[in-house]
Amino acid sequence: xxxxxxxxxxxxxxxxxxxxxxxxxxxxxxxxxxxxxxxxxxxxxxxxxxxxxxxxxxxxxxxxxxxxxxxxxxxxxxxxxxxxxxxxxxxxxxxxxxxxxxxxxxxxxxxxxxxxxxxxxxxxxxxxxxxxxxxxxxxxxxxxxxxxxxxxxxxxxxxxxxxxxxxxxxxxxxxxxxxxxxxxxxxxxxxxxxxxxxxxxxxxxxxxxxxxxxxxxxxxxxxxxxxxxxxxxxxxxxxxxxxxxxxxxxxxxxxxxxxxxxxxxxxxxxxxxxxxxxxxxxxxxxxxxxxxxxxxxxxxxxxxxxxxxxxxxxxxxx
Amino acid sequence: xxxxxxxxxxxxxxxxxxxxxxxxxxxxxxxxxxxxxxxxxxxxxxxxxxxxxxxxxxxxxxxxxxxxxxxxxxxxxxxxxxxxxxxxxxxxxxxxxxxxxxxxxxxxxxxxxxxxxxxxxxxxxxxxxxxxxxxxxxxxxxxxxxxxxxxxxxxxxxxxxxxxxxxxxxxxxxxxxxxxxxxxxxxxxxxxxxxxxxxxxxxxxxxxxxxxxxxxxxxxxxxxxxxxxxxxxxxxxxxxxxxxxxxxxxxxxxxxxxxxxxxxxxxxxxxxxxxxxxxxxxxxxxxxxxxxxxxxxxxxxxxxxxxxxxxxxxxxxxxxxxxxxxxxxxxxxxxxxxxxxxxxxxxxxxxxxxxxxxxxxxxxxxxxxxxxxxxxxxxxxxxxxxxxxxxxxxxxxxxxxxxxxxxxxxxxxxxxxxxxxxxxxxxxxxxxxxxxxxxxxxxxxxxxxxxxxxxxxxxxxxxxxxxxxxxxxxxxxxxxxxxxxxxxxxxxxxxxxxxxxxxxxxxxxxxxxxxxxxxxx
Numbered sequence: 001x002x003x004x005x006x007x008x009x010x011x012x013x014x015x016x017x018x019x020x021x022x023x024x025x026x027x028x029x030x031x032x033x034x035x036x037x038x039x040x041x042x043x044x045x046x047x048x049x050x051x052x053x054x055x056x057x058x059x060x061x062x063x064x065x066x067x068x069x070x071x072x073x074x075x076x077x078x079x080x081x082x083x084x085x086x087x088x089x090x091x092x093x094x095x096x097x098x099x100x101x102x103x104x105x106x107x108x109x110x111x112x113x114x115x116x117x118x119x120x121x122x123x124x125x126x127x128x129x130x131x132x133x134x135x136x137x138x139x140x141x142x143x144x145x146x147x148x149x150x151x152x153x154x155x156x157x158x159x160x161x162x163x164x165x166x167x168x169x170x171x172x173x174x175x176x177x178x179x180x181x182x183x184x185x186x187x188x189x190x191x192x193x194x195x196x197x198x199x200x201x202x203x204x205x206x207x208x209x210x211x212x213x214x215x216x217x218x219x220x221x222x223x224x225x226x227x228x229x230x231x232x233x234x235x236x237x238x239x240x241x242x243x244x245x246x247x248x249x250x251x252x253x254x255x256x257x258x259x260x261x262x263x264x265x266x267x268x269x270x271x272x273x274x275x276x277x278x279x280x281x282x283x284x285x286x287x288x289x290x291x292x293x294x295x296x297x298x299x300x301x302x303x304x305x306x307x308x309x310x311x312x313x314x315x316x317x318x
Numbered sequence: 319x320x321x322x323x324x325x326x327x328x329x330x331x332x333x334x335x336x337x338x339x340x341x342x343x344x345x346x347x348x349x350x351x352x353x354x355x356x357x358x359x360x361x362x363x364x365x366x367x368x369x370x371x372x373x374x375x376x377x378x379x380x381x382x383x384x385x386x387x388x389x390x391x392x393x394x395x396x397x398x399x400x401x402x403x404x405x406x407x408x409x410x411x412x413x414x415x416x417x418x419x420x421x422x423x424x425x426x427x428x429x430x431x432x433x434x435x436x437x438x439x440x441x442x443x444x445x446x447x448x449x450x451x452x453x454x455x456x457x458x459x460x461x462x463x464x465x466x467x468x469x470x471x472x473x474x475x476x477x478x479x480x481x482x483x484x485x486x487x488x489x490x491x492x493x494x495x496x497x498x499x500x501x502x503x504x505x506x507x508x509x510x511x512x513x514x515x516x517x518x519x520x521x522x523x524x525x526x527x528x529x530x531x532x533x534x535x536x537x538x539x540x541x542x543x544x545x546x547x548x549x550x551x552x553x554x555x556x557x558x559x560x561x562x563x564x565x566x567x568x569x570x571x572x573x574x575x576x577x578x579x580x581x582x583x584x585x586x587x588x589x590x591x592x593x594x595x596x597x598x599x600x601x602x603x604x605x606x607x608x609x610x611x612x613x614x615x616x617x618x619x620x621x622x623x624x625x626x627x628x629x630x631x632x633x634x635x636x637x638x639x640x641x642x643x644x645x646x647x648x649x650x651x652x653x654x655x656x657x658x659x660x661x662x663x664x665x666x667x668x669x670x671x672x673x674x675x676x677x678x679x680x681x682x683x684x685x686x687x688x689x690x691x692x693x694x695x696x697x698x699x700x701x702x703x704x705x706x707x708x709x710x711x712x713x714x715x716x717x718x719x720x721x722x723x724x725x726x727x728x729x730x731x732x733x734x735x736x737x738x739x740x741x742x743x744x745x746x747x748x749x750x751x752x753x754x755x756x757x758x759x760x761x762x763x764x765x766x767x768x769x770x771x772x773x774x775x776x777x778x779x780x781x782x783x784x785x786x787x788x789x790x791x792x793x794x795x796x797x798x799x800x801x802x803x804x805x806x807x808x809x810x811x812x813x814x815x816x817x818x819x820x821x822x823x824x825x826x827x828x829x830x831x832x833x834x835x836x837x838x839x
Contacts, residue, residue, distance in 0.1 A: 186687045192679050195668040202625065202665050203680045203733070204651025262670060 015311065016255060016271040019304075023275060027282030034285050043277050045155060045232060048166035049074065049225040050247055051273050055177050056107075056218030057248040058269040062181070063194040063207075063214055064261025065114065065121035069128035070222040071244030073106045075237070076136040077226025082145035082236020092151060099230075100223040106132055107219015111212035121215070129245070136238040145236040154231035166228045173221075178266040190214065194261030250297075251276055254304040275300070322384035324348045324515040325484055330368070330378035338364045340539045342378070346484070351506060351516045353526040353547070356536035357559050357778070357813070362519050365536070366488050369517075370402040371395035383483070396422060399483035403473045403490055409461045416443030416457035419476050446475040451501045466493040474502065478509070485509060486517045491525060492612060503529045521610050522820050523552045535559055553810075556817070560780065560809040577601045578636065580741055580772050581655075583622065585631035590617040593797040594631060599741065599772045604763060606783035607776035609793035609816050615776035616660055618793065619743045622774070623657040624650045637740070651680055656734030658727075660745035660776070666730045667718055674700045674714040677732045703732035707762060724755030731762065742766070744775040748782060760786050780809045795819035 027034040053070045060067045077099040084095035110128050114121045155164050181187035192200045193207045200207055222241075229240045253259065254275055255268030279300060283293045325346040332339040339361045346352045356362050367373040369380070371389030380387045382398055389395045395402070409418045416439050417424070425438035443457035450471045455464070464472065470493045477485055487506070491499040506516055506529055520526050526533055527547045534544040535558040543558050581599040591614055599605060607615040620626055622633055624646040633644040635653045644650045650657070659665025668676050678696055700714045707728040711721055718726060727747060734742060747763075748756045763773055763786050777783050783790050790802045792815040800815040802808075 180688075183690050183693075184687075185681050185689050185691060188675065188679065188681070188691065189687070191671065191675070192668055195671055196664070198659075198664055199666050199668060200679070201647060202623075202657055202659050204647045205680065206646070206648050262668070 015307070016268055016275070020271055020275050020278065023278050023282065027278065027285060031282065031285040034282060039281060039285065041157065043281050044163060044167055046277055047273060048155075048164070048170040048228045049232070049241075050244065050251065050277070051170040051270060052173060052221045052225045052228065053218075053244060054248040054251045054269045054273050055173055055266055056214075056221035057245070058252045058255070058257050058264050058266055059177070059181070059190065059214045060121070060218050061194075061249075061252055061257050061259060062190050062261060062264040063211055064197070065211065065215065066125065066249070066259070067107075067110065067121065067215060067218045068125040068245050069106065069110060069132055070218060070225070070248060071241035071246075072129045072132035072136065073103055073219055073222040074226040074229060074241035074244060075239065076106070076132040076139065077103045077223040078230040078236045078240045079136040079139040079145070079226075079238050080236075081151075081227055081230045082147050083139050085147050085151070086145050086236075096227050099227045100220060103223020103226065104216060104220040107216040107222070108212070110219060111215035114215060115208040115211035121211075125215075133238075133242075136240075140236060140238045142238060144238070147230060147235050149234060151231045152234045155228065166231060169224075170228075174266055174270045181264075181266055186210075191262055194263075196262075247276060250301045254301060256308055272304075275304075322381075324350070324383060325369075325517075326379075326381045328379050330365075330380065331376045332361075332364055332368060332373065333376055338539050339368075342536075342539075342541045344534060344541060344544070346515050346517065348515055349510050349513045350532065351510050351518055351530045353518045353520065353530035353533040354536060355520070355523065355526055355533060355555055355559060357780070360536040360559070361539040362536055363488065366402065366404075366486055366517070366519065369395065369400060369484075369486060370404075371400075396480075399481070400486065401477040401480065401482035401484070402486040402488070403477040404488055409464075409469055409472055409476075411460070411462040413461060414458050415447070415452075415455055415461055415464070415472060416440045418461055418472060419443045419446055419457075419479050421476075423480065442479070443475075446479055449478070450475045450505065451498060467495065467498060470494055471498065471502075474505070478505075482514060484515045484517065486519075488519045489521065490518070491520065491522060499525065521817065523555050523817060524820075526555075527552065552817075553814075556810055556813050560813055577603065577770075580636055581622070582634045582636060583631070584634075586618075586621060586628060586633060587630040588617065588621045588626050588628055590614065590626070591621060591796050595798045597791065597798070599774065601740070601772055602767055602770045603788045604767050604773045604775065604786050606787035606790040607774065607793060608780055608783055608790050608812050609776075610820075611778065613793040613816065614796035615793055616745050617796070618798075619657065619745050619774065619776055620659075622650075623647055623655060623743055625657075635741075651737070651739075654738070654740040655743065656737065656739035656741065657743045658730055658734075658745060658747060660749065662723070662726055662730065662749070667726060669717075669719050671718060672715045673704075673709070673711055673718050673721065673729055676718045677703060677729050677736060679733060680737050699736060703729075703736065707732055708758065722755075724751040724759070727751055727759065728755075728762075731759075735766075739771075741772045742774070744773065746777055747775055748777070748779075756782075780812050784809060784812075792816050 080102045081095045081099040084090045084098045113119050113124045154166050197207050230236050251272035252269040254272035257264030323345045327344040330342040368375050371392045371394050425435040426432040427435040440457045452471050530547050533547050535542050577600040579598050580601050583597045585594040609615050624644045635642045642653050709725050709728045784807045788804050792800045
């Protein structure tokens with residue numbers, strides 16, 4: 001009785017985590033292969049790029065903005081890495097740096113336009129979505145550039161640890177970003193700007209540098225995602241990351257981030273990433289067709305927001 | 319047989335948190351121009367909103383031409399023949415001038431389906447625009463480009479676009495030049511001669527006496543007197559408007575005589591404040607800003623906080639011998655200046671965030687951006703402020719939206735006390751706050767003053783200013799016109815000063831063509 005009550009309380013507090021565990025258990029018991037090493041590595045290998053992009057997206061959403069360009073910027077950065085490493089023969093670390101720099105520049109352009117020219121982030125990043133994709137095709141000549149097995153070491157499980165360096169980076173990033181968001185003055189300012197920009201301004205906080213910063217960070221993280229993607233594939237694919245922005249928004253929203261700004265959690269968004277990944281792979285495992293998979297994933301996003309809304313109302317009522 | 323009055327109001331009551339209209343009785347005959355005057359917050363707008371169907375009365379009876387009138391919405395008031403030119407301009411900027419005028423009844427013609435008859439629309443608009451003095455404007459042009467004065471005239475054209483029985487004009491001349499206002503008054507006279515009854519609300523008492531047949535004074539929601547304009551005068555009206563009981567002043571110590579200057583403002587002008595403003599603030603004083611709505615109180619406070627760019631002059635902050643220019647809000651905050659905007663909801667609160675977060679947002683003085691927040695200390699600080707300001711709440715984590723207006727306001731003051739600000743710029747700090755909390759806020763302000771803080775508060779309630787302030791500066795028509803020391807506080811003189819720039823120009827009518835340089839936004 002007492003134990004049941006305590007479990008229920010924890011389940012309510014960690015609603016997203018509880019849903020994730022339930023999903024894993026469900027697929028574990030309905031499929032013979034779900035609890036296998038191959039399934040787990042498949043899932044984990046997909047994660048770093050989406051996780052890193054989702055962290056950036058969550059920060060942008062918290063200041064009541066949106067970054068639709070992350071998928072294209074990721075593709076563009078992957079293309080830059082591939083061309084730098086193969087066509088120009090640069091060392092891998094320099095190619096990585098160029099990929100990261102490309103993402104940072106794209107994000108900073110977004111940020112400058114949004115923060116200092118007061119353009120809506122939706123429009124600016126929609127424009128960047130098109131431009132970066134075009135640049136990705138131009139950079140690679142619309143061809144997938146094979147880089148070589150050397151780059152793949154980033155995405156392969158490290159001996160003795162069992163997970164890849166990219167995944168470790170992504171998890172460290174999640175923890176660091178969560179700390180910044182919840183424990184520092186910077187995080188509080190971001191929440192304040194996203195909740196009521198005018199009130200923030202009248203508290204002496206200039207929102208512009210913060211808006212610029214989150215979009216630049218989001219771009220840089222898309223650059224890192226591009227590196228991870230190139231490492232995962234062993235090649236630079238100019239089509240990489242198509243639709244990634246929507247997965248990132250979905251993950252953030254499942255994790256309790258508000259599209260209206262002012263509310264969000266990086267850990268929650270990471271749980272959202274896991275839920276999407278588990279759902280996709282689990283449904284494939286139990287033999288659900290691709291169209292049905294999409295139907296279910298879409299429904300889960302809406303249901304997650306409905307439950308979150310209901311919980312928020314419930315919490316404020318009590 | 320006496321015909322029934324056009325409008326008859328008896329025992330009208332309306333309350334929000336506190337009563338706003340109390341037992342109002344008013345009768346207006348056909349063809350009568352009836353003025354309603356009163357201080358800000360006296361209940362004029364509420365009365366207009368009830369007649370226009372935007373608000374529902376709590377109690378009492380309203381009849382129009384002998385029939386009970388109970389509007390459920392603006393549509394009912396329109397159907398009953400009431401037209402209203404509101405104080406807040408309500409033109410839709412993306413529509414043409416003609417479309418705005420006829421929005422409620424767009425002329426249609428049949429073309430497969432009903433389509434708008436552009437010819438009739440523009441012809442009708444042109445006729446009305448000629449009447450109100452907008453003949454130079456193209457009816458098909460977009461409303462966006464109109465000046466404030468032209469929009470006000472458009473508002474009036476809209477109101478007289480149909481055959482109304484009762485026309486309500488709420489501050490119709492606020493943005494108009496003298497010739498435009500005179501022209502409006504001749505329209506009013508014509509309409510009245512044709513049998514339309516008119517309710518005329520204005521701060522310009524000279525206009526009221528010239529235009530209206532009778533005038534009623536509202537004071538704190540009560541209609542204190544109705545009289546013929548021939549039997550009253552501007553000073554009489556001002557007396558009736560302010561004639562309330564003085565609230566007992568909170569106990570206050572004498573000011574430190576050698577108090578240093580903390581803020582020095584020289585020849586300040588901004589886009590909204592065209593006349594140079596000079597003032598110095600000392601530590602340990604409460605300075606009030608009085609003035610009518612639109613006189614420039616809020617504009618001055620936001621200029622002092624660096625929220626709007628200065629077009630001239632300087633704001634210098636003196637702090638222990640050091641001197642800093644205040645150029646933007648960030649600098650103001652770092653130099654110990656705090657600001658509370660007049661609209662708590664949009665300018666102050668972070669809705670959905672906790673009471674604690676709301677109190678702690680700018681952080682204490684020493685915060686750096688990438689610094690960890692000491693949550694333990696923060697909670698202790700929060701609890702201290704909750705106790706010190708007696709903020710009523712369940713706990714610090716409670717959503718700020720669940721607190722009452724007064725407690726929200728206290729939390730916002732706590733925000734700046736936590737920051738240990740020396741100068742507090744408060745715009746309407748007691749707006750929408752109940753009487754008990756109001757007094758608590760007065761006490762708090764006086765306690766802060768004894769501690770050497772400087773407070774500048776803008777308020778539309780003069781008795782509030784005379785209660786707490788050491789000095790009152792009066793703004794009239796965006797000009798700093800007079801300063802009163804506590805020893806010569808007189809509500810009547812202060813109100814007269816607040817009206818001065820509006821009435822003076824009537825006397826100078828021959829020399830000055832424009833009494834209000836209307837801000838062209």
